[in-house]
Amino acid sequence: MKVTFITGNQHKLKEAENIFQKFGIKLKHVNIGYPELQGNLEEVAKYGAKHVAKRLEEPVIVEDAGLFIKALDWFPGPYSAYVQDTIGNEGILKLMKNVEDRYAEFRSVIGYSAPNVEPKIFLGTVKGHISKEEKGNCGFAFDPLFYPSENNKTFGEISTYEKNEFSHRRRSLEHFCNWYKNK
């Protein structure tokens, strides 16, 4: 039982390896680019997985993730990486100034596809809220702004190990493994 993870991100790979091992699924790693669509996470992951499965002629998974802020109509969502690279955490705090409803979610979507198999998606979510200022130097990107409901520290204040215990990515990967193992 084997699947190929398409990613250029070593952290994602490491996180996936630990989880797949527990399920007894072998993980192969390939670092090739694929076309990322504009659209929601599900569309991006489906299109990417289908594209790569066809190209490599084997079962593959891709992963896409984002921060979704309710008061901002779920901005930055699928464009989180771009928004982080441009307006950054400072921009998010400006947009959230004097905003009372601070609810937000991190979402991760795994897209799975194989030759002649229509893509399937697996969602993982962590609920929480946006802080009033950056907290902590751990993690990356929006981590110092996000308080998960499970914790009174931001993702920027806990270790990667601790974060991975209940991260959105862990949840989407586990959903996938549960299904793949039993299919």
Next chain:
Amino acid sequence: MKVTFITGNQHKLKEAENIFQKFGIKLKHVNIGYPELQGNLEEVAKYGAKHVAKRLEEPVIVEDAGLFIKALDWFPGPYSAYVQDTIGNEGILKLMKNVEDRYAEFRSVIGYSAPNVEPKIFLGTVKGHISKEEKGNCGFAFDPLFYPSENNKTFGEISTYEKNEFSHRRRSLEHFCNWYKNK
């Protein structure tokens, strides 16, 4: 001499028809979707044009546009439509509060492709700056926030007819027509 414009936007089509007529190029219109990549305007237009030219087996153009704000690292750029639909003009004004450098550009890119012809792109730009509040009810999206350098009224305060005289889209369309006519 003929080319097919792929768009679902009647305003864009009307604007293009007027310009193409002057160049003696016949414009056919097809309204079908195509995959829009994440990436800069040029990548989006190239990928889209190539995809549709292959599918329709004829010469096609697609158009993509955005607002680029210098102080925000050129945000919202290629994701202008998404940003307009989520944080909107209010969000842009919040991000630009107390920001001195208000320089911004509207950019339009035409992507051209034909069967077995690598895509080419044509850029049109209007330079200007971001207002301190919304001005005017004409136009749409970011128009009420944008003062073109050529004018002391925002794009929201002038008629579509007037705006089309020097719009970014007019410029990209004219660049394309000039090249297409003489190729």
